[in-house]
Amino acid sequence: MxxxxxxxxxxxxxxxxxxxxxxxxxxxxxxxxxxxxxxxxxxxxxxxxxxxxxxxxxxxxxxxxxxxxxxxxxxxxxxxxxxxxxxxxxxxxxxxxxxxxxxxxxxxxxxxxxxxxxxxxxxxxxxxxxxxxxxxxxxxxxxxxxxxxxxxxxxxxxxxxxxxxxxxxxxxxxxxxxxxxxxxxxxxxxxxxxxxxxxxxxxxxxxxxxxxxxxxxxHFTEELFTGMCVLAGCDFLSSVPGIGIGKAHALVSKYRNLDRVLSVLKYDKGDQMPKDYFVSFKEALAVFQHARIYDAESKKLKHLTPVRETLLHYSAEELDFLGPELSSSQASAIAEGELDPCTMKWFNAVPSCNNQLKKPITVNNPSKWLSSTEPPSQILKQEEGCFTIVSSHKTGTKKITLMEKSKPMFNLEQLSDLKQLTTSSKVSSKVERKRSSMVPNNNPFKKQKTTVTNECAIDVIQVDDSETAPGSQMPKSVVEKKSVTSGKKVESNKNTILNFFSRCSS
Missing domain, CATH: 3.40.50.1010 (5'-nuclease)
Structure with a gap:
């Protein structure tokens, strides 16, 4: 921000x-x-x-x-x-x-x-x-x-x-x-x-x-400029109520000393200023000045600028607010894109030459990545047993409803294939899925080849487990409809997204 x-x-x-x-x-x-x-x-x-x-x-x-x-x-x-x-x-x-x-x-x-x-x-x-x-x-x-x-x-x-x-x-x-x-x-x-x-x-x-x-x-120095930014509010410290960038600039311009500015703020704001604001301000300022970074020449972590005397008495753990220390091997693996910096897990198999890194080092207050999505395998597992497949042939119609998760009639790979069919805008009799040319060969989302041999129309109903229609075992659902014919392109009456979230007529 x-x-x-x-x-x-x-x-x-x-x-x-x-x-x-x-x-x-x-x-x-x-x-x-x-x-x-x-x-x-x-x-x-x-x-x-x-x-x-x-x-x-x-x-x-x-x-x-x-x-x-x-x-x-x-x-x-x-x-x-x-x-x-x-x-x-x-x-x-x-x-x-x-x-x-x-x-x-x-x-x-x-x-x-x-x-x-x-x-x-x-x-x-x-x-x-x-x-x-x-x-x-x-x-x-x-x-x-x-x-x-x-x-x-x-x-x-x-x-x-x-x-x-x-x-x-x-x-x-x-x-x-x-x-x-x-x-x-x-x-x-x-x-x-x-x-x-x-x-x-x-x-x-x-x-x-x-x-x-x-x-x-x-009359500003780099330190005064950075101090003005911290006063205005940053990712490391919220501003004092009533202090924005304009007021922060006016205070620093007037007093030209950050300690004096903090004293004036304490006098003017009284109880509105958090009790630990002085300490938090000093730490936020120190992050902008002395944060730990990676030095490619030494292949180790170092400080952005040498730590000032006021921080020299801090122990190694007390300086973790600048970024916890990492071993040289970990720092290099992160810098080279081999080690996840949040989970400390390898993206790929650990090479034999790095066996000493197989067990990640635990740091204080490790950050956990907060993702808004789940891995594909987890999503498919949740959706298992929540599909209705209607297969229409010239000789009749066959409807199969999967209701029991303990006894699935289709495995996860087949369900994934069905999901692919419903989101594809063009499907031929032999559908070969190709990943984007920009994605590397080791792409974890790489898709397998799937062949459709029968001429059919497939309706897939994806449901929200949180809602259930009254008097029915089948939950309320959202529907996507895609027609598949051998070697022919079939246009949908509605766009793909609306098909995905509206019930089609039987």
Whole structure:
């Protein structure tokens, strides 16, 4: 989310640019910001865990942007988020709760037939998971595109790369939608870059040196600027009631000392200021200055900047708010996209040369990924026994109802095949399912070949277990209808989504 209203407040310092300004240079990319944008076009498929190639549109989106940079002779360096640091746990819980509520609203709108409203809610509900990032990373590896998975916040990792020279792996600018990059001290940040390469840029040195623009930052240092951002409210600490970005800027401009600002706030706000606000403020400020990042040269974690003297007396565990320490082997495996930074589990089989990493190290307050969807196997298991299959032949009609989960008449693979048939827009007598060309061969969602040998029409009824029709053992249902004929294309009278959520006539 970033610093509330910061970009709007900094509008006088925003300059329109085209990305070709950084030709022949290295530019960092906040990868999750691209993944989020790419997921909007397939949010329903991701939230409902649907099958089909459209589910991977987020990969196409990211690769289009990457190819745009390469077209202008820019070397892209993608940086992915890692695990959540402890002081951000409350923010993550709130975001998860909002995503869950949005998903429930989306499902309700779908049942009502309001596709537009449902799509908007699904876009709010979609969650970017490490497994989605892993899918993109496989493409990056095959294309020899530079990337790194940060141990914690990608923003801190990008700020670290911004501080390095180009010959040591440094970057000249960062592409993101997150205003946190300014609080971390990135020298140049490009926001709102479109598919043509047009964007808006803020260069922090120009902000501090400009004398003819308001608001003025002439007497600001990087620490005062970051302190202003924390006062206004960030992911690590909510603001004091009545303190927004404008008031925070006025206080810092007037007193030019953060301790003095906190004292004034305590006097003015009294009981409105939380009792632990002073400590929380210092810790949030320290995260922006000293967060743990990955150093590719030493293959270890280090601090964004050396820890200041006031934190030297902290024990290793007390410094976990900067990101818990990780072993060198774990840090490297995460950075290379082999180890899930949230669950500390391997994405693929553990190689023999890394046997020492088979048992993950437990850290204090480990973050648990909060996903809005369930694995395909779990969803199919829940739906098992909740399908009615009506097979219409020339010689008659046969209806089979699966009601008992303990005695399924079809296995999970067959049910998955039926679900594929109902969401396909074109089915021939021999249906060969192919994954998207952008998805790597080790894609866990890879589909198997399925052959339809009989000419038939199939109605599949998916039900919501939470509702049951009065006087009937069969729950209320939502219906999808698809006609399948050998070698012929059959058009549905309604669009696919409405078919999925409305009962068809028998």
């Amino acid at each position: 970033g610093i509330k209203d910061l970009l709007k407040f900094m509008k006088p310092y925003v300059e329109p640019i085209h990305i070709n300004k950084y030709a022949n240079k290295r530019v960092g990319v906040d990868a999750y910001s691209w993944l989020h944008k790419g997921a909007y076009s397939c949010s329903m498929e991701l939230c409902m865990n649907m099958d089909g190639d459209k589910k991977f549109q987020y990969i196409n989106y990211c690769m289009h942007r990457i190819n745009l940079l390469r077209h202008h002779n820019i070397t892209p360096v993608l940086v992915f988020d890692g695990g959540n640091i402890p002081c951000k746990s409350l923010t993550e819980q709130q975001r998860h709760s909002k995503r869950k509520s949005s998903r429930e609203l989306a499902m309700a709108k779908l049942k009502e037939g309001d596709i537009n409203a449902a799509t908007e809610m699904f876009q709010r509900a979609v969650s970017i998971t490490p497994s989605m990032a892993h899918q993109l990373i496989q493409i990056l590896k095959s294309e020899n595109i530079e990337f790194v998975v940060a141990p914690y916040e990608a923003d801190a990792q990008l700020a670290y790369l911004s501080s390095l020279d180009a010959d040591k792996g440094g970057i000249a600018a960062v592409i993101s939608e997150d205003s946190d990059l300014l609080a971390y001290g990135c020298s140049s940040v490009i926001f709102k870059m479109d598919k043509y390469g047009n964007g808006e840029e803020i260069i922090i040195d120009k902000v501090f040196s400009s004398t003819g623009r308001l608001p003025s930052f002439v």
